[in-house]
Amino acid sequence: MKKLLKVGWDTLSSPSGYYSLGFLVLGGFIAGIIFWGGFNTALEVTNTEEFCISCHEMENNVYEELKTTIHFTNRSGVRATCPDCHVPHKWTDKIARKMQASKEVWAKFWGTINTREKFQAHRRELAEHEWARLKANDSLECRNCHNFDYMDFTEQSQRAATQHSGALANGDKTCIDCHKGIAHQLPDMKGVEGW
Amino acid sequence: MQSVILRKVIKLVSSALIASGILFSYTVTCAENEVATLRDAAKIAEQKEPNIIPKVINKDIKQGRNYPMQPPVIPHTIRSYEVNKYNNKCMSCHSRQLTEESQAPMVSVTHYMNRDGNFLAEISPRRYFCNQCHVTQQDAKPLVVNTFIDMHSLMKQKTAKDNQE
Numbered sequence: 001m002k003k004l005l006k007v008g009w010d011t012l013s014s015p016s017g018y019y020s021l022g023f024l025v026l027g028g029f030i031a032g033i034i035f036w037g038g039f040n041t042a043l044e045v046t047n048t049e050e051f052c053i054s055c056h057e058m059e060n061n062v063y064e065e066l067k068t069t070i071h072f073t074n075r076s077g078v079r080a081t082c083p084d085c086h087v088p089h090k091w092t093d094k095i096a097r098k099m100q101a102s103k104e105v106w107a108k109f110w111g112t113i114n115t116r117e118k119f120q121a122h123r124r125e126l127a128e129h130e131w132a133r134l135k136a137n138d139s140l141e142c143r144n145c146h147n148f149d150y151m152d153f154t155e156q157s158q159r160a161a162t163q164h165s166g167a168l169a170n171g172d173k174t175c176i177d178c179h180k181g182i183a184h185q186l187p188d189m190k191g192v193e194g195w
Numbered sequence: 196m197q198s199v200i201l202r203k204v205i206k207l208v209s210s211a212l213i214a215s216g217i218l219f220s221y222t223v224t225c226a227e228n229e230v231a232t233l234r235d236a237a238k239i240a241e242q243k244e245p246n247i248i249p250k251v252i253n254k255d256i257k258q259g260r261n262y263p264m265q266p267p268v269i270p271h272t273i274r275s276y277e278v279n280k281y282n283n284k285c286m287s288c289h290s291r292q293l294t295e296e297s298q299a300p301m302v303s304v305t306h307y308m309n310r311d312g313n314f315l316a317e318i319s320p321r322r323y324f325c326n327q328c329h330v331t332q333q334d335a336k337p338l339v340v341n342t343f344i345d346m347h348s349l350m351k352q353k354t355a356k357d358n359q360e
Contacts, residue, residue, distance in 0.1 A: 182275065
């Protein structure tokens with residue numbers, strides 16, 4: 001084993017005796033593009049709705065519930081897909097979230113929520129993760145589309161305008177504080193603030 | 196033996212004939228009565244042009260009653276407000292401890308009473324499903340004219356009339 005490592009190190013640390021420098025530099029550059037491009041493409045594939053609902057846990061529970069809400073069907077036809085709300089858009093944050101999501105593969109493997117009953121039993125915990133995440137980043141995923149600076153309060157209903165120009169404007173509250181369960185059904189909300 | 200069976204068959208056929216005759220005359224009279232139905236005047240084989248779906252009124256302005264003891268109607272949209280065994284979204288504004296913050300009308304204290312008249316800490320299970328009584332209103336022309344006059348207005352009219360006499 002030690003010998004093998006030594007051979008590998010010697011090969012890597014000694015100058016190339018056969019390939020030209022130009023070939024190595026250019027070859028490395030092209031290989032880099034291919035690997036990086038491939039990585040990003042694979043990452044984007046995991047960031048689509050088709051990928052998310054390829055698990056029945058997602059398709060039969062949360063996706064079905066999403067279908068009845070305004071984020072799925074509405075007058076203007078703009079819709080949010082799973083990653084729009086559940087995956088950060090910035091690259092570093094996205095990678096961090098993807099690494100966290102590898103734990104979900106573990107849960108899939110063990111069938112932690114593979115029936116509706118199991119899903120309902122875990123629903124509060126899962127919802128709390130999302131509430132905590134959105135609370136911590138000031139509802140960033142909401143604000144990717146819903147920009148506070150361009151909200152026209154005169155177009156909102158009176159109640160909405162009061163809340164948005166008050167608690168939201170002065171930073172007391174963030175979107176998720178009031179808008180829980182807008183895209184999926186709610187868990188048992190016993191003890192949740194404001195319920 | 197055979198004659199008994201024959202008689203039975205005749206009886207059955209004749210009663211069926213009479214029944215179908217009654218049914219036929221009934222449908223004929225129905226066709227003659229130009230009763231307004233949900234299909235309006237569309238023929239049975241035709242597909243009726245669907246009516247425009249009216250919008251839910253979302254003005255937050257309280258409306259008067261349309262009949263005595265009418266539960267107050269909801270003056271705002273309630274799309275995707277969940278009321279089920281886990282949650283009651285209505286109560287996150289209208290419950291007695293949250294109306295100060297929300298400025299929403301407070302749920303009447305009778306909603307906290309069980310049927311023996313005892314007050315409960317939470318909303319009574321028999322009053323839990325708000326939409327059984329309280330409904331939103333749509334911005335549509337009423338199908339029938341409402342002639343309801345409030346008792347208070349009636350009494351006012353009467354005293355005014357009495358004073359005149």
